[in-house]
Amino acid sequence: MTTRDDAVSDGLARRHFLTLLVAAPVLTIAVPGTASAVIPTLPQPAEIRDLGEILILAGTPTAGALAVLEVGADGIVTLELPRAEVGQGITTATAMLVAEELDLPLSRVRVRLADARPELLFNQLTGGSNTIRSVYDPVRHAAAAARARLLAAAAKQEGVDASRLSTRDGSVILPDGRAIAYGLLTSAAASLTGVFAAQPKPESEHKLVGTAQSRIDARAMVTGQFKYTLDHDVPGAMPTVVRRPPTINGSVRSVDSAVAEKMPGVLAIGVVPTGVAVVAETFGQAMAARDALKVTWNPGTIDSLSDVDIRAKLHAAALPFVVPPLLTQHVDAEFDFAFVSHAPMETNSAIADVRADRAEIWAGLKSPIVAQQTIAAAVGLPESAVTVHVVQGGGSFGRRLFFDGALEAAQISKALNRPVKLMWSRTDDMRHGRARPATHHKLRATFGLGNVLTFEHRVAAVETDFRHGLGEVLTATAASLPVGGNLSFAQTVFLTTVNVPYNFGVVTSLLNEVPLKMHTAAWRSVYSANTRGAEEILVDELAARMGKDPVAFRREFLKTARQRAVLDKVASAGQWGRSLPRGFAQGVGFHDEYQSCTACLVEIDARDPKAPRVVKAVIAVDVGRPINPRGLQAQMLGGLTDAISTTLRAGLHIDRGLPLEGSYSQFHYARQKDAPLDVQIHVMPATGSPGGAGELGVPAAVGAIANAYARATGIAPRSFPIIFPVDFEPFPR
Amino acid sequence: MPVYTFVVNGSAVTVEAPADLALLWVLRDKLGVRGPKFGCGIGVCRACTSHLDGAEIQPCVTPVASCAGRSVTTIEGLADGDTLHPVQEAWLEQDVPQCGYCQPGQIMAAVALLKEKREPTDEDIDKIANVCRCGTYFRIRQAIKAAASKMG
Numbered sequence: 001m002t003t004r005d006d007a008v009s010d011g012l013a014r015r016h017f018l019t020l021l022v023a024a025p026v027l028t029i030a031v032p033g034t035a036s037a038v039i040p041t042l043p044q045p046a047e048i049r050d051l052g053e054i055l056i057l058a059g060t061p062t063a064g065a066l067a068v069l070e071v072g073a074d075g076i077v078t079l080e081l082p083r084a085e086v087g088q089g090i091t092t093a094t095a096m097l098v099a100e101e102l103d104l105p106l107s108r109v110r111v112r113l114a115d116a117r118p119e120l121l122f123n124q125l126t127g128g129s130n131t132i133r134s135v136y137d138p139v140r141h142a143a144a145a146a147r148a149r150l151l152a153a154a155a156k157q158e159g160v161d162a163s164r165l166s167t168r169d170g171s172v173i174l175p176d177g178r179a180i181a182y183g184l185l186t187s188a189a190a191s192l193t194g195v196f197a198a199q200p201k202p203e204s205e206h207k208l209v210g211t212a213q214s215r216i217d218a219r220a221m222v223t224g225q226f227k228y229t230l231d232h233d234v235p236g237a238m239p240t241v242v243r244r245p246p247t248i249n250g251s252v253r254s255v256d257s258a259v260a261e262k263m264p265g266v267l268a269i270g271v272v273p274t275g276v277a278v279v280a281e282t283f284g285q286a287m288a289a290r291d292a293l294k295v296t297w298n299p300g301t302i303d304s305l306s307d308v309d310i311r312a313k314l315h316a317a318a319l320p321f322v323v324p325p326l327l328t329q330h331v332d333a334e335f336d337f338a339f340v341s342h343a344p345m346e347t348n349s350a351i352a353d354v355r356a357d358r359a360e361i362w363a364g365l366k367s368p369i370v371a372q373q374t375i376a377a378a379v380g381l382p383e384s385a386v387t388v389h390v391v392q393g394g395g396s397f398g399r400r401l402f403f404d405g406a407l408e409a410a411q412i413s414k415a416l417n418r419p420v421k422l423m424w425s426r427t428d429d430m431r432h433g434r435a436r437p438a439t440h441h442k443l444r445a446t447f448g449l450g451n452v453l454t455f456e457h458r459v460a461a462v463e464t465d466f467r468h469g470l471g472e473v474l475t476a477t478a479a480s481l482p483v484g485g486n487l488s489f490a491q492t493v494f495l496t497t498v499n500v501p502y503n504f505g506v507v508t509s510l511l512n513e514v515p516l517k518m519h520t521a522a523w524r525s526v527y528s529a530n531t532r533g534a535e536e537i538l539v540d541e542l543a544a545r546m547g548k549d550p551v552a553f554r555r556e557f558l559k560t561a562r563q564r565a566v567l568d569k570v571a572s573a574g575q576w577g578r579s580l581p582r583g584f585a586q587g588v589g590f591h592d593e594y595q596s597c598t599a600c601l602v603e604i605d606a607r608d609p610k611a612p613r614v615v616k617a618v619i620a621v622d623v624g625r626p627i628n629p630r631g632l633q634a635q636m637l638g639g640l641t642d643a644i645s646t647t648l649r650a651g652l653h654i655d656r657g658l659p660l661e662g663s664y665s666q667f668h669y670a671r672q673k674d675a676p677l678d679v680q681i682h683v684m685p686a687t688g689s690p691g692g693a694g695e696l697g698v699p700a701a702v703g704a705i706a707n708a709y710a711r712a713t714g715i716a717p718r719s720f721p722i723i724f725p726v727d728f729e730p731f732p733r
Numbered sequence: 734m735p736v737y738t739f740v741v742n743g744s745a746v747t748v749e750a751p752a753d754l755a756l757l758w759v760l761r762d763k764l765g766v767r768g769p770k771f772g773c774g775i776g777v778c779r780a781c782t783s784h785l786d787g788a789e790i791q792p793c794v795t796p797v798a799s800c801a802g803r804s805v806t807t808i809e810g811l812a813d814g815d816t817l818h819p820v821q822e823a824w825l826e827q828d829v830p831q832c833g834y835c836q837p838g839q840i841m842a843a844v845a846l847l848k849e850k851r852e853p854t855d856e857d858i859d860k861i862a863n864v865c866r867c868g869t870y871f872r873i874r875q876a877i878k879a880a881a882s883k884m885g
Contacts, residue, residue, distance in 0.1 A: 087832025087867050214828040221833030222824045222840060223817070224768025224808030231767040239762055264734060264751050283771070284758035285751070345772050345780055345834040345866045394770070394834030395866045426773040630828055634869070638831060641868020664864050665777040673859040675870035 038503040038557055039451050046499035052130045052594045052692050054496060058470050059123030059134055066123060066135060067142035068114070069098065071150070075108060075170055075183035079139065082114040084126040084366040086344070086396035087638075088694045089631035092216045093132055094139050096628055100208045101143030101200055103167040104182070106216065116368035116388035118472065125471030126366040127401055127522065128497075129594045129692025132627055136690050140200035146189075148198035153189035154180055203625070203686070210686055212630035217392075229349045229363055229391045230423055237351050237419035238267055239283040240412060243276040243290045244432050246733035247300035247657030248518050252276060256294035263289045268416045274432075277412040283423055301517035303657035307438075310462065310516070310654060311336060314440035317460040317512045321444050328446040328453060331542050335443075335534040336719045338651030339462075339659065340436040341667055342523055346394025347429040348405035352412070353419035358385045363406040364393025366468075371403035373473040375410045397642070398522040399434055401468045427662035427731055435652055435659070436523030437462035441534040445504065445542050452542065452557065455504035459531055463515040464490055464522055487513060493522070498531050501592040502539070502557040524642055525695040528593055529702055530720075533647070536589040536703020537717070540710070550588050550707065551576050562687070563592060566599040566620040569682050574601035574618035583607030584615075587708025591700035594692025596623040600640065600700040602676070606712035610723060614644050614705055617676045622684035624691040632693050633681040639697020640679065645670040646698075647705045651721045655730075662731040668721075737801045741766060742810030750797050757781050757792035760807065768808035768837045772864065779863040782838035782845075783807045789845035808837035811844065820844050823880035831867035839863050843877050852881050 059066070068080040079098050085091045091111035099106045117124055123134070147167060154172040155162035157180075164175045171179035203209075220226035245251065255276050257269045265285030269278050276293055280286035314336075325332065350363035359381055365371050365388065372388040379386075393400050409422040424433065439461040446453045466489040469475030479489045494511040511527070523529070543553035551571045558564050567590055570576070576586060583606055590599045598621040606612040619636050626632050649668035652659040661667040706717050738747045741764060748763050755774075760766040760783075769792050772780035776794035783792050784806040785799075792805075811818045817825070820843050830836045842861045850857050858874050865873065 087830075089831070214825060215830060217833070218825050218828060218830050221830040221836050222808075222821045223812055224837045226833055227767070228770070228834060230761075230771070233765075239758075282750075282754065282758040282762035284754045284762075287774070343866055345770070345778070345832065345864065347771070393832065395832040397866070423771065426775075426778070634828065634831055634867075634872075637871060638868040641865075641870060645868075663773050663775055663777055665773075665775070669864060669866060670868065670870070671864060672861050672870050672873065675868075675874070677855055677874070679871040 039453065039505040040503050041500065041505060041507045044499050044507065045495040046497055046593070049496065050594055051128045051493055051496040052133050055125065055128050055130045055470070056134045062120045062123040063138050065120065066138040069142045069146050071146055071182055071186045071189070073183045073186050075181050076110060077102060077104060077108060078110040078112055080112050080114045081135070082117055082120055082124045083131045083135070084364060084390055084393060084396070084400060085113060086364060086393040086400060089215060089628065089634060090131045092213060092631055093627040094135060095216050096208050096213060097136065097139045098143045100206055101140050102147050104170045106208065106213060108170055111216070113390040113392060115390060116372040118369050118372065118383060120369065121472050122470040122475065124369050127398070129694040129696065132690045133594070133692060144198040144200045145196050148196040149189045149192060150182055150185050152192055152196060153185045156192070157185070157188055209627055210629070213628050214630065228346050228394050229351060230421060232351060232362060232391070234351050234353060234362065234419055234421070237353060237421040238279050238281065239286045240277055240279045240420040240422045241283065241286045241290050241425065242272070242274060242408065242428065243278065243293050243295055244428055245275060245297045245300060247303045248432060250297045250300035253296040253298050260289040260292040263292060268418065270412070270415045272408065272411045272415055274408055277416065279416060279418065279420060287425065300657050305516070305654065306656055307654050310438055311440065313514050314438065314460040314462070317514050318440055318442045318458045319510050319512050321442070321456050321458065322508065323444065323446055323454045323456060325444065328448055329545070330444055330446040331538060331545050332444045333538050333541060334718065335441040335537070337439045337530040338721060338724065339438045339654060340523060340646050340651055341430045341659070341661065342397045342399035342434055342521065343430065343667060343669060344393065344395030344397060344399050347426060348424040348433060349422060350406040350409035351419070351421050352406065352409035354379050354410050354413040359410060360387045360389070361406050361410060362389045362391050363403065364396065364400045365390050365403050365406060366396060366400045367403065367471040369472040370468055370476045371406050374403070375407055378407060379410050379414045397524045402434055402521055426664070430652070430661050430663065430667055431659045432519065434519045434521035437464050437520045439530045441530065443534060443538045445538060447542065447546055450546070452502070452504040454506045455500060457509040457531065457535060459509070459511045459527065461511065461513050461527070462518070462520060463513040464526070465520045466490060466493065466522070494527050497593060498527050499592060500535060501559060501563055501590060501597070502554070503559055504557060524639070525698040528591065528695070529643070529646065529698045532591050532699035533702030533706065536700065537706050540707045541716070554588070554590055558590070562622055563590070563597050566597055566622050566684060569620035569684070570599040570601040570618045573620070573680060573682060576601060583712055585708050585712035587704045587706070587711060589700040589703025589707065591696065593696055595689070596621065596691030596693060596696050598622070598636065598696050598700050600704040602701070602704045602708050604705065604708040604712050606709055609713040609715060612648060612709055613674060614676050616678040617701070618680045619697070620682040620684060621696065623693050624688040625686040626683050627690060629683040632683055635693050636681050636697040637679060639695070640701045641670050641675060642698050643701030643705055644674060647702050647720055647722065648674070649721050649723050651724055653726055658733060660726060660730040666728040735798070737797055739800045739802060740804040742806060748797070752798040753796045755793050756795040756797050756800055756805065759797045760792060766807055766809060770834055770837060772835065779842065780835045780838040782841040782863060784841060784845065787848070789842060808841060811840065818844065819883040820847065820876070820880040823876040823883060826879060827872045827876040829869050829872040829876050831869055835863060835865045839865060839873055843873070843880065846877070847881060847884060851884070853877060
């Protein structure tokens with residue numbers, strides 16, 4: 001590991017900042033252990049090298065430039081993070097890493113989200129539960145190097161050897177006990193020449209990292225001061241909305257805007273590739289004028305398709321099993337999962353100011369480099385003339401991997417020749433936004449003599465769009481190629497994330513995707529929520545057929561002691577097997593992904609099978625090395641709520657080319673009345689390197705909830721969400 | 734265009750606006766009060782929840798005309814200077830926010846509930862229908878209970 005000093009010293013001296021760029025971490029590959037007495041399963045692709053490791057590997061050449069730290073004269077240390085914060089807590093966790101290395105109070109660390117930095121290539125993508133895994137080493141090395149420089153500056157200034165100095169509470173401590181605040185050393189430190197290599201603290205000396213901390217931005221959030229994209233003011237950027245087609249990917253044939261143009265507050269109206277844009281003094285006036293437009297439309301791309309057609313395509317696409325059911329005892333099951341909107345609270349929104357010679361964009365973006373490159377091409381400017389600011393987002397769940405709002409805002413700004421502040425309506429977001437693709441699952445397990453012999457899973461899915469690539473235009477283009485293209489990407493993601501954690505003999509998982517021209521995107525946990533959720537249901541059914549208790553069965557077949565420890569934790573803390581009133585039941589699920597593992601035990605009240613409620617949840621999670629256990633618990637809580645929603649009630653109905661759901665009154669994401677009254681989340685102690693956390697919570701909880709429902713009601717769920725009527729009058733198209 | 738005068742977070746404001754323009758857009762686009770968030774525009778996600786004369790409203794479905802001569806409180810008006818409202822304090826202690834977008838509305842709904850019920854039951858808390866897409870509901874529940882004991 002080497003450290004090099006940044007070359008922009010002129011700028012530094014002027015700003016009195018100490019800025020450092022630091023070199024790459026080392027990639028490590030985990031080798032899975034095996035259990036004995038069961039038929040071992042060969043390591044699956046996701047165990048050998050998971051998606052997170054591939055993302056880290058892709059980012060390795062640029063990891064040296066990843067973390068940019070500034071030590072201000074006021075003693076405030078700012079980390080510029082080339083990732084998107086959307087609620088997952090990475091700004092707090094990375095601030096903790098900086099504070100730890102610099103022996104600085106957490107309150108004196110700020111984290112700023114970096115603009116698109118094309119030189120980072122594959123290393124500015126926020127996805128795959130990968131932020132902490134990919135920045136853990138670079139950020140600590142940057143902070144350690146900053147500390148070394150501050151020590152050197154103090155040593156030079158005081159004429160003592162650096163080895164006699166220490167750091168505490170944001171100051172360098174001299175041998176005589178005097179303290180010099182970092183802020184007083186920044187100018188001297190920035191003017192030093194030479195290389196200041198420093199190793200981060202041994203993890204055994206961590207005092208802050210690994211302790212529960214609250215979000216660094218929580219106070220701004222609870223006082224209404226926190227600014228999301230639409231809360232920013234850009235001169236001249238006025239409220240803008242878009243009238244959208246009656247079916248997905250429809251386009252404008254003709255517009256009569258005579259009435260709309262004369263409505264109060266209306267400033268401009270124009271046609272763009274996605275519909276008709278209306279700019280007004282307020283969003284309310286823009287929406288009123290939008291509704292007054294008379295538009296005729298060209299057809300969209302899936303106008304003839306409804307759920308029943310899509311489901312038929314998926315059933316036909318599921319690849320056949322290899323093992324015939326004739327000779328052995330076996331369990332078969334098929335499952336269907338509906339489309340699910342990402343539905344972040346903050347709808348797709350962006351500010352764009354496109355001029356003749358330059359453009360500036362503000363939005364919540366998880367792949368800002370490819371956004372910059374695509375927008376530049378779309379508005380006819382060189383990439384270097386397009387500045388893309390990453391704004392902290394109001395939720396994402398995979399949605400903000402795509403930058404369609406930012407691109408659309410740029411197109412409107414160019415077409416109407418004015419800066420715009422674009423907001424999608426909730427209906428726009430649910431009907432024309434992205435969704436988790438519908439999937440169909442066929443599973444077969446064979447068993448004999450107390451062992452599972454084979455475990456086959458065939459997944460047929462509407463294509464998940466990965467055309468954001470690895471976050472820049474080269475791999476995004478590769479994902480768009482007609483041959484290989486998105487399918488290769490999808491297979492890679494599937495194989496490097498989905499992982500059967502049990503010794504089930506010969507295990508095969510195959511994905512076959514049906515490309516439909518609609519808007520999809522990875523949704524928190526990508527393929528795993530449905531795929532592993534379905535598997536956890538089959539595991540319960542397999543256990544029952546083999547005469548075994550669901551926890552004891554999992555315990556017997558899990559591969560590692562670490563996995564069994566989280567299962568044991570929920571079984572004991574959740575009092576597995578305790579007696580419950582009629583209509584209530586427990587259920588358990590397990591999941592291992594991104595070098596982390598979790599178990600979830602829920603209790604469901606399904607006295608009315610049409611109105612179930614998860615009343616209690618006990619979760620155990622082992623992420624190898626938790627940075628902020630409180631933030632980790634928040635992620636697991638969010639994953640649990642996602643699982644409650646998508647397993648029981650939340651989905652989209654596709655009807656003749658458009659989702660019927662248009663708002664939260666129709667798309668039944670959980671509310672307080674659907675949430676458990678008791679949640680316990682146990683974080684296992686640190687044992688290794690940080691694993692992924694953001695997506696981990698969903699799949700185990702899906703399995704646990706479905707299994708609890710089955711035990712409580714005697715109804716084996718096969719189609720999700722389980723309760724899914726069209727219980728509303730759809731909005732007009 | 735008609736003109737309306739009312740109070741926002743303790744200060745009198747006068748705005749020119751169509752009578753049916755939703756209060757949310759008067760607050761956000763004309764007055765720059767951005768704490769109340771847009772999430773649906775039809776009063777079902779409740780991210781904009783604020784108070785009108787102390788009672789909970791959803792500004793996205795409240796015509797500005799209905800506010801004339803009355804007093805609007807948004808999340809920005811809840812704290813007393815740097816001294817947070819006990820509900821805000823409880824929110825920080827429980828580390829409730831994730832993305833944070835719905836939390837101004839959640840807090841304003843909780844304050845309205847606690848005004849009516851000093852010791853809300855789980856059933857009372859269940860009636861808060863504000864959406865939190867990050868799924869922070871359990872921490873919200875704990876924070877409301879903690880705030881209730883603070884305010885006891």
